[in-house]
Every structure is written in structure tokens, then in C-alpha cells.
Amino acid sequence: MTSEQTMPVAVVTGAAGGIGLASATRLAEDGFHVWMFDLSAERVNAAAAALIERGLSVSSAGIDLRDEAAVKEAIKALPRLDVLVNNAGIFDVIEFDDLTAADLRRMTEVNYIPVFTVSQAAARRMPEDGRIINIASRSWLGARSIAHYAGSKAAVVGLTRAMALDLAPKRILVNAIAPGVIETAILDAWDEDARVALAARQPIGRLGQPEDIAAVVGFLADPRTGFITGQTLIVDGGASVGTLGGA
Numbered sequence: 324m325t326s327e328q329t330m331p332v333a334v335v336t337g338a339a340g341g342i343g344l345a346s347a348t349r350l351a352e353d354g355f356h357v358w359m360f361d362l363s364a365e366r367v368n369a370a371a372a373a374l375i376e377r378g379l380s381v382s383s384a385g386i387d388l389r390d391e392a393a394v395k396e397a398i399k400a401l402p403r404l405d406v407l408v409n410n411a412g413i414f415d416v417i418e419f420d421d422l423t424a425a426d427l428r429r430m431t432e433v434n435y436i437p438v439f440t441v442s443q444a445a446a447r448r449m450p451e452d453g454r455i456i457n458i459a460s461r462s463w464l465g466a467r468s469i470a471h472y473a474g475s476k477a478a479v480v481g482l483t484r485a486m487a488l489d490l491a492p493k494r495i496l497v498n499a500i501a502p503g504v505i506e507t508a509i510l511d512a513w514d515e516d517a518r519v520a521l522a523a524r525q526p527i528g529r530l531g532q533p534e535d536i537a538a539v540v541g542f543l544a545d546p547r548t549g550f551i552t553g554q555t556l557i558v559d560g561g562a563s564v565g566t567l568g569g570a
């Protein structure tokens with residue numbers, strides 16, 4: 324019997340870098356065999372090879388989550404599945420007046436619809452106490468110049484709450500994490516001035532790191548946190564509580 328058959332199995336989407344890679348690392352350190360999926364087979368295979376080098380138990384595969392048939396096949400092929408982290412996402416900054424319906428569709432097709440398709444395929448084979456963890460965004464509360472992105476993440480929060488109820492009879496727990504500004508490649512969408520301004524606005528005086536989010540993924544995947552479902556945990560260094568100074 325391979326270790327993958329005896330260990331609990333987690334899937335992390337968008338695991339080639341940033342929050343996904345940190346989450347995959349954390350879950351592997353916590354004793355899961357982690358399947359790392361990403362659009363870029365080359366990057367995710369390289370990331371997985373580095374973790375295997377460290378003695379962690381992971382596998383990797385290139386997959387475009389917009390391809391429903393590929394998603395179903397990939398989830399069905401797993402030996403078992405205990406935890407799913409829907410992390411893959413895209414981001415860009417577009418002023419409201421320049422936005423088009425195509426921008427909203429593009430965001431929805433990556434940031435929202437796969438959260439449903441992967442979760443449905445996963446839930447059909449998860450045991451009791453399975454976990455689904457969706458990476459939303461604090462921008463769900465409202466944010467300037469990213470209405471297309473914020474809307475897709477608000478949809479993820481709504482879907483999280485609905486799935487929590489639909490899957491409660493199967494004892495599958497569904498929660499979301501809403502990160503604030505986390506230092507990953509996604510921030511390249513902001514120019515340097517905007518990034519400096521973002522950092523200055525953070526109440527605890529720094530940007531978040533991918534590990535700050537991975538720690539919460541580990542918490543929500545832990546068998547000891549079995550009574551939390553339908554929640555969206557904001558992890559943003561306090562930015563959603565209020566900005567510094569002023570009224």
C-alpha cells in the first residue's frame with residue numbers, strides 16, 4: 324500500500340506559487356498527501372519537486388479549471404479526498420468606466436465557477452468530516468477599481484454559505500478565507516506606487532505573507548476544528564476593521 328492510500332489526501336488548486344503553494348506546504352507538513360493542481364504544469368511540477376526534495380508527500384498535475392471534464396476526471400482519479408482548497412484565481416485592476424461584461428465573465432470563469440465544479444466533484448466522494456476551504460478576498464466587502472474581481476469573490480462567499488448548508492447532511496464543512504493584501508505575484512497587477520500605498524494602509528504595518536493564509540487553511544483543515552461551517556474568516560491584518568487615523 325502506498326503512503327498516499329493511508330494518509331489523508333488534500334487537493335490545492337492554483338498551487339504553483341503564492342498562497343496555494345504555501346497552503347500545499349502547510350498541509351503536507353501537517354500529514355496530508357497533497358495533490359497540487361495548477362494551470363501551469365511546468366511551474367506546479369517544479370514546486371512539487373522542491374517539496375518532495377524536502378521529504379514531503381505531494382503529487383502535481385497541470386489542469387485548467389475552466390475545463391469541466393478535466394476537473395471531473397482529475398478528482399475521480401484520486402485514491403481518496405479529505406480536504407479541498409479552492410485557491411486558484413486571477414486578478415487585474417480596471418477602472419469602472421473601462422470595465423466590460425467580458426471582464427466579469429473572465430473573472431467568473433476562473434474565480435467562481437470552478438469553486439462550484441471542483442467542490443461538487445469532491446463532495447461526491449468525501450468522507451464525513453471532509454473539508455472545503457475557499458479562498459475568497461477581503462475585496463468582497465467592497466474595493467475600488469476591481470469591481471469585476473470583487474464581484475467574483477462575493478459570489479464565492481455566497482456559494483460558501485450555500486454549500487455549507489447543502490453539504491451539512493453529509494457532514495462536509497465548507498468555509499472561506501478572505502485574505503487582505505498578501506505579497507504574491509498577483510500584486511504585480513498594481514504599480515509600485517500603489518503597492519507602497521497599500522502597505523502603508525495596513526493597520527499592523529506590513530503586508531500579509533502567503534504563510535499567514537496557509538496557517539488558517541491548516542486550522543480549517545484540522546480534524547479538531549470540526550464545528551465551524553459557512554464562515555468567511557477575514558485575514559487582513561485588521562484592514563477591514565478600519566484605516567489608521569481620521570474619522
Ligand SMILES: NC(=O)c1ccc[n+]([C@@H]2O[C@H](COP(=O)([O-])OP(=O)(O)OC[C@H]3O[C@@H](n4cnc5c(N)ncnc54)[C@H](O)[C@@H]3O)[C@@H](O)[C@H]2O)c1
Pocket residue numbers: 336337338339340341342343360361362363386387388389410411412413414433458459460461501502503504505506507508509510
Ligand atoms: N495576494 C493577494 O493579495 C490576495 C488577496 C485576496 C485573495 N487572494 C486570492 O488568493 C488566491 C491565490 O492568489 P495568489 O495571490 O497566491 O496569486 P498567484 O497568482 O500566485 O496564484 C494563483 C494561481 O492560480 C493559478 N491559476 C490561474 N488560473 C487558473 C486556471 N484556469 N486553472 C488552474 N489554475 C489557475 C495560477 O497559475 C497561479 O499559480 C486567488 O484566488 C486570489 O484571488 C489573493
